[in-house]
Amino acid sequence: MTFDAGTWLSAMRRGDRATIGRALSLVESTRPEDRARARALLDAAGPERTDVHRIGVTGPPGVGKSTLIDVLGMRLLDRGHKVAVLAVDPSSERSGGSILGDKTRMTRLGKDPRAFVRPSPSRGALGGVARRTRDAMRLLEGIGYDRIFVETVGVGQSETLVAQLTDTVLGLLSPGVGDGLQGVKRGLLEWVDVVAVTHADGAMRGAAQRTRREFRAALGLFGARDDGWIPPVCAVSAVEGDGVDELCDRIEAHFEHLVGEGRLEARRAEQRVRWMWHLIESGLLAGLRGRPGLAARVAAWERAVGQGEEAPETVAESVVEACLEGLERSVGSDT
């Protein structure tokens, strides 16, 4: 099918999965012609929808993110939602390989016609991953998916990234996490809206309940957030299904809490502004390195600074000054 944004979108809205896959590939691509088409699709897909719930799922490798999303997703389908899953995997860029793995393990959701599961693209810088994920979410929203999971491995910047991309962050913990995880806990406490202790079955059931109590206590110290939300802590078994409905309710409750007093609009607005800054930052750095008119000069600066002939401070100041003057000129010119 040759590319036409309108035609593709209606095919996607009719549930043509091949076209959805092709469209997501366009969005994931960095080739200029693909970018242009992706932009056309996004424009045609319409504005952000505030009836769509973007759910980030984070946690260390092995905690059971995919398995739990599989179960939660099925519950949401039963509740009449259209569910999509995206994977954010910053590790793929550093290591070349993917921590989450290229094929997902969502055995039921992956087969269900009412759901769409997109495995993680196997490469791409963190910023690239963020851009792709943002665009992919908007595309899936634009064709009717109203519950979108973003699965990310809880390492490095990815936790803060997913908090900047989604409405609700679900943080997963394994039972019996020791003191060694204090750091992760601090990270989680900063970012999560709902906490779930996984593997709450069989031999682990007791440990899971202990971890749940520990975590409740830890969160209790913080009390309610400025917006009045106290992150609930659940214990859940993806295998036996215990706690899945409760967790599902908690997640939906957070969405209602956001929608409640215009908090969702506020959060999305803040995310758009952060996103603008992210694009400015990455665009400037990419341009400084990649622009034909600059590349040679920048390379010369790098050599001079590397060899100690120029101070990093001196070069940086002149670059910054020239850029900002250029912007001032263009801003002045159109006022």
Place this chain on the structure above:
Amino acid sequence: MTFDAGTWLSAMRRGDRATIGRALSLVESTRPEDRARARALLDAAGPERTDVHRIGVTGPPGVGKSTLIDVLGMRLLDRGHKVAVLAVDPSSERSGGSILGDKTRMTRLGKDPRAFVRPSPSRGALGGVARRTRDAMRLLEGIGYDRIFVETVGVGQSETLVAQLTDTVLGLLSPGVGDGLQGVKRGLLEWVDVVAVTHADGAMRGAAQRTRREFRAALGLFGARDDGWIPPVCAVSAVEGDGVDELCDRIEAHFEHLVGEGRLEARRAEQRVRWMWHLIESGLLAGLRGRPGLAARVAAWERAVGQGEEAPETVAESVVEACLEGLERSVGSDT
């Protein structure tokens, strides 16, 4: 004493600790007049010295960084070196409080006239901390300190930061770290040149030796690095002194390895270039937000994007374009 770079420097070189303290405060300050004086001091202090060993020390809170630096520092003094210690604490910016604590616990080194210990400034963005630390190191080098420890709490970006500021990164581990620390281990494996398991005494001795073996095995999987260095793993007791000399030798050995075939120059050169990029990035973002000629317009963009009247992509593209054109113009003009 009124400010004069030359006078101050000779006083500092004579070991006038009050002036050293005042100079470091200038370097830590963000007030423009202080920055100018700090720059004058740094210029007068001369170029980077490659006979100075910059040693980063990282590890989770409670692993015993300060205590170990205290002992290692005393050993290096006995070996005829002049030792200085700086603390990098990115946590101070996020939390407003300091994980490392404002006063250091280096009871012996802190009192020794041959050493200079600078506690962590209690505030400042990560970039700010990096800038201050870099300048402080150069200042201390310029007045004759040739072994400089940079202590940082092993959280978030600070590990990678210290790797970008120092020649040798010493990574500390507590005995018996569980699976919970896999994440930290991966981080450490990426950045450390020498690993030490602390608290290798009393009841912990056995656990420390186990952790040492575990870690040797883990590092063994990676084999030697491209530059032929295999990070050694030591077990050390700051209290009883066991393993301190060995650790000291390993650290010095890494420095000799770097000096060996011009690797130190290469590493420092790479660090200067990274530093230039860091300054460009932070300078551009600070300027975009702070410049009188731009602040109002940028605020308007943020409003429009927040309210959804403008797409983040559109604003970002025009900002980036104007900046890069400005730079191209100035580059073109002086060719």
